[in-house]
Amino acid sequence: MSAITKVVFTEIGQVATEKVDEPLPALKANEVRIAPAYLGVCGSDLHVLGGGHPFAKPPIVTGHEISAVVTEVGAEVTNTAVGDHVVVDPIMACMNCRACRNKRYNLCEPPQVAGFRAPGFGRSSHVVPARNIHVAPKSLPLEVLAFAEPAACAHHCVNRLPVDAREIVLVIGAGTIGLSVVQALRIMGAGHITVIEPDARKRQLALKLGAHRAMAPGELAADERFTGVIDIVAAQATITEACTKVVAGGTVICMGVPNGPREIPLPSMQRFERDLLSTGMYVPDDFDAVIGWLADGRFDTSDLITDVVSVEEAPVAYAKAKEPTSIKVLIKFPS
Ligand SMILES: [Zn+2]
Ligand SMILES: [Zn+2]
Structure with a gap:
């Protein structure tokens, strides 16, 4: 016993x-x-x-x-x-x-x-x-x-985002997963990273960890567009914003866990080949990659x-x- x-x-x-x-x-x-x-x-x-x-x-x-x-x-x-x-x-x-x-x-x-x-x-x-x-x-x-587990989620998510969609990226939500995704985007060579997050301290952290801009909800200019949008919240408002802010030919990734069905603006998605992908957990390779990041300090957990x-x-x-x-x-x- x-x-x-x-x-x-x-x-x-x-x-x-x-x-x-x-x-x-x-x-x-x-x-x-x-x-x-x-x-x-x-x-x-x-x-x-x-x-x-x-x-x-x-x-x-x-x-x-x-x-x-x-x-x-x-x-x-x-x-x-x-x-x-x-x-x-x-x-x-x-x-x-x-x-x-x-x-x-x-x-x-x-x-x-x-x-x-x-x-x-x-x-x-x-x-x-x-x-x-x-x-x-x-x-x-x-x-x-x-x-390693939340970092593996982030590594898997960025792997799902096509390389050409990583040029100008919007991340909606900067909790544990959002801040991990920001770091994964930075480490995996994304271009310009914008974060939308209501909490001011989390916006500061997003900037520290690799985002180029961090804004409160509603602050984005109406005509701004992104090659890739990652929705960590998956509420109706955030998935609508993600699908609206993505360029023609760009990619939206749903990473948040929606608590029910969501409406998608399908006419503009279909006509202009805006793709909606999802990401769910990780595969074994994701763990090995992030253990390397954590060991050499590229992925910072201190804050x-x-x-x-x-x-x-x-x-x-x-x-x-x-x-x-x-x-x-x-x-x-x-x-
Ligand atoms: Zn978890
Ligand atoms: Zn099986």
Whole structure:
């Protein structure tokens, strides 16, 4: 038996840190045992906590963004060893469907993502498939490494944007994901980057992290157009603005999670070949790319991690994450 600490959404709106004695499950040949170090709180976790997520409802062990240390490896594991600092891809793909055969594991249906339909990472010891593990250099602090998951979302998003659409880019929304997308655009060689964000402090951060201009909603000139627009909000108003502000032949990417159907101005989209693409999570290569960015400092998390809370105080972490000034809240597991 082993004492396991878990971060549990016990019912809608309620978070608890639970300590339970459980037998440690034996590892299969291709499995890895990990001890999470830092767990990131994500907007989608708050949706689950609030009861509004389509695929996951309390009671549930939460968590899909972690840095961790490997504590045991199965007999056939070759990609990691005990003591490695790692990120774990939370997509538990079936590996058999058409999407998985094409290595687009993020499109595996129904999605089995840790903390939603698959067991959450918010527990002091966990077993995961070796293929989900990405090893990071030990020089990279585990606190920074916990940012790999949102950074991977941003890398995937910019990869989806055609290279010629990266010339003049508009990003709508500058929370954790928007600020990560700004950095990914900068690192991946985008031209001019404009951000629209209501919060003045987040606008300042966007400028610091690579945006050339940051404006409040409504401040853009009526005739301005962009080769690429990334909508991180996915509200009706923002997707309408994205589709209206994109040049003929340009690309709109929906990155936000819409909470219902949205109307698209299809006549002007169709006639002038304005494309609407979407981006959802990431593939394994995205993790390897952003571990490199985090390790060499190109991707800066110093202003993005706004709170670090001990696992004993997990309810505080979710309360802080709901505050509009919060960017990324991390929960620290004892080492
Ligand atoms: Zn997330
Ligand atoms: Zn699959």
